[in-house]
Amino acid sequence: MATAEMDTPRRHLTLADANRDITRPIAKPQGRYWILLLTTMAGIGLGAGAWFYQIAVGLGVAGITHPVMWGVYITTFVFWVGIAHSGTLISAILYLFRSGWRTTINRSAEAMTIFAVMTAGLFPLIHLGRVWYFYYLMPYPSQRQIWPDFRSPLVMDVFAVTTYLTISALFWYVGLIPDLAVLRDKVKGVRYKIYGALSLGWQGTVREWRHYRRLYLYMAGIATPLVLSVHSVVSWDFALSIVPGWHSTIFAPYFVAGAIYSGVAMVMTLMIPLRWAFRLEDYVTEDHFENMSKLLLLTGTIVGFAYATEFFIAWYSADPIEIESFKWRATGAYALPFWAMVFCNVVIPQTLWFRKIRRSVRALFALAIFVNIGMWYERFVIFVTSLAHEYEPGGWGIYTPSWVEIAILIGSFCWFFFWFLLFAKTLPVISIAEVKEHLAHEQHGES
């Protein structure tokens, strides 16, 4: 496990302190928690109601129609897959690089990954319209004699996202096992039985830790290329077509950088209120947020560079269709979302060059919200402006999301936050074993 250099906590902590402080939130919920939970449930009800309405009436109630057949649903799908990226990035890649600052944020980031993929996975189903024909996508011998086309990036996407969900969930669960044993030893009654079953009877013997450490390392090793592959595959859903604005070789790194960017912003959006609500300031310090800010600045700059590259290549190609597509993106009917995207994703994060901003939790929270909004707009701009303004002027059109799509979008956010709220009250939001590992070494003056 990572011990190298977790940023120093504010006060001297013992292993027992870490146990007590991190498990403290797992107690009977109070009024504010219930209000938040019920609000998210109401939002889920709104989204579910809109989806049922769409199922009952037909896909026509959504705004998607020719020429823009990929609208809010696919935008939101890609947005949530992107959000899912930083969890495994923080857990796996930073673990392999022995970046100790991941220790106190990796658990929540991994949870965020899983809930984001769970949310993303709903959108291809919603977008299908007749969701009961979903099984047509599954590879199985049937009388219809059809089989998924393994040359299609859409089928690659199914495999990539489901693999990512499974591996992220396993990685998260493996990391949780020792902490579940901590909870088991702390509680009584039914909760003892539940945590006991989930911890698999873990006792922290040398034999258990030996195999656990190896598995965690291998998991990190395989999850690292997986992180890079998933959003590359998602980008090929677009780049392998001949739609102007999509058919680009930079899409894979551009999407991966954007995914990490949006994911880190969402980690901040979740961790800042969580740290305050659960009084975890001794564990999640300004140093952690500063490190995340640097990652945000790096990936945000890459994303800004990718935006510029797209425009440059369109001009340099001398292809009139490509040039027109990008000119229209910046000045046409969707100019407002485009410039909102540039402002949120490129301009605002440049304030992170200032250390004062990087260490101000309030400023970072506001900035992360801007990036979240900007990254949703980014996907909207890429998908909708390209489809709305393809080759033939006779085939051009304008897409406006319907109330059904907006309601489902709101419902998806509530669905995501609902799971995160449940997680925050039932499982440790910080890895107890990893924090204690650091503290145990610190006792002996080891860095």
Next chain:
Amino acid sequence: MSGVLGHYDTLHGTVDAIERLRAAGHKDLEIYSPIPSPEIEEAMDIHSSPVGLWALIGGITGCTTGVLLTAGTSLGYPLVTQGKPMVSLPPFVVFMFELTVLLTGIFGLVALLVHTRRPVIKLDSTYRTDFSVDKWGIFVPAEGDGRGSAEQLVRDTGAVVVEVTE
């Protein structure tokens, strides 16, 4: 289990105790630790784990499954799309990769369960809840008269609590 159980305050105290107990001939120790520790593994002379082999087998199985699923079924359901060959390796590599990763992870988890002999319902009689908080435990199996000398040895190694178990 019959023997002596020592509770220790620190990781380094535990490592020192293990080394002294092993030097005194007690090789069959059971160690409980609240954190993962390469130092304890080294003191116990443990250097390898079969989890890697399981993961490798899982990876090879996944890659093979990827080849069979993509190439095999494309030949079984021949339908030319995009003018590409029936067995189009570049796109199929994505499926091979995803299935390699998937089965590596699943086999690794199975290996963890098999080699740690988990899940279990009943915890060891020598396990104490302190061992998941801030204490390390060393259990020295000993029978009859041997328990007395083992108890003294555990005390000498700096245990903060010593229990003699039947």
